[in-house]
Each structure stands twice: as C-alpha cells, then as structure tokens.
Amino acid sequence: EAAVTQSPRNKVTVTGGNVTLSCRQTNSHNYMYWYRQDTGHGLRLIHYSYGAGNLQIGDVPDGYKATRTTQEDFFLLLELASPSQTSLYFCASSDWTRGYEQYFGPGTRLTVL
C-alpha cells in the first residue's frame, strides 16, 4: 500500500511568517505533487516534481516555492505567508504505472493570521 506522510498536520503562523511543509513518500514513486484545497475551488496544483532536484510549476504557484531534495522528500515553502494562503495542503505521489494514479497524504491545515 502506498504511503505518503505530511508534517506538520496543523500550522498557525502570522502574516509575513516563514513556513515549510514537508512531505515524504515511501513508494519509490518518481512524481510528487503539492495541491491546495479550498472551498469552491476544489484541489489546485501548486508545484510538482518528477525527481530529485527537479521542479515544475503548477497552476497556482504564486507565493510558493518548492524543493525536492531526494526521491522521497518534497517540501513546500512559504517565505512571506499571507492570509490568502490559509488552506488545506495535500501532497501526492505517483508513477507511470497504473496510469499515474496518485496517492495522497493526510493533509496539512495552514492558518495565516
């Protein structure tokens, strides 16, 4: 069974704060993704990566950086957090087998005051 973990599960910060969200997958998948989930918008892709050191821009990248340090680890960085980034963030991983079906982590709820 695919395993994707995220930390922290909950985070509160202030406007202008610096936040790092972590994701680890133990599936040996090449692809990893960061999404945000907001009421009325569903899930939207922020950044994704197809291997260590690789980064691709998603649909809503403004205000976010990401880094893929290893095949297992993918980080999302908010260097100057704003209230508009209050959201539920999901990490996912996938591979070319089985049609790139994605396995999701449990999510991180971020609140920016």
Added chain:
Amino acid sequence: GEQVEQRPPHLSVREGDSAVIICTYTDPNSYYFFWYKQEPGAGLQLLMKVFSSTEINEGQGFTVLLNKKDKQLSLNLTAAHPGDSAVYFCAVRSNNYAQGLTFGLGTRVSVFP
C-alpha cells in the same frame, strides 16, 4: 488546459437508494480518469479508475462509466449506506507528461436512514 465540471455539488441519499455523480471534461486528449473519496479530516482515497472508452468498472458498491465521445465520466452509487457519506471528487489526467490531475469541485454525499 483541461477543465472539469462536476455535478451536483450536494447529494442527499436515503440508505439503500442509488445516486449518480457526473463529471464533464473538455480536453479530448485526456486519457486517465479517477474517482476519489474524501472523508472528514482525511486525505483523498482512490476509489475507482477507468482508462478505456465506454468502460464500466464496478466495485465497492459503485459503478463507473466513461463515455469519451461525450467527454463524460459518471459515478453511480448503487445501494447507499452510511459509510458512503463523504465528498467525492472526479479527476482527469491528460496526456500532458507528468502534469498533475485536474479535479472537479467535489460532491458532498450524505446518506440518511
């Protein structure tokens, strides 16, 4: 890019009854189609997937129908039970290499006795 419309946004179903959720997508080059289930406080769990045109998949009390001619994907809940109460998302992946999935906005299903 791909756009996915999902309806209805809310569904109230009596236990034992059936219900259907429909997604319409725009990109004729989309190739992989998924249904995810999200329970409160949890990540997205893959429910079913379908790849071929006009394919029907059955399992776990659900039937999935893909009609590529009409660019429509449907999830039929055949005999609802309380454990089916959740938010359901359809997701579509185009042939765009390594791009993440495009999600519908979700359908909140409530099963009542």
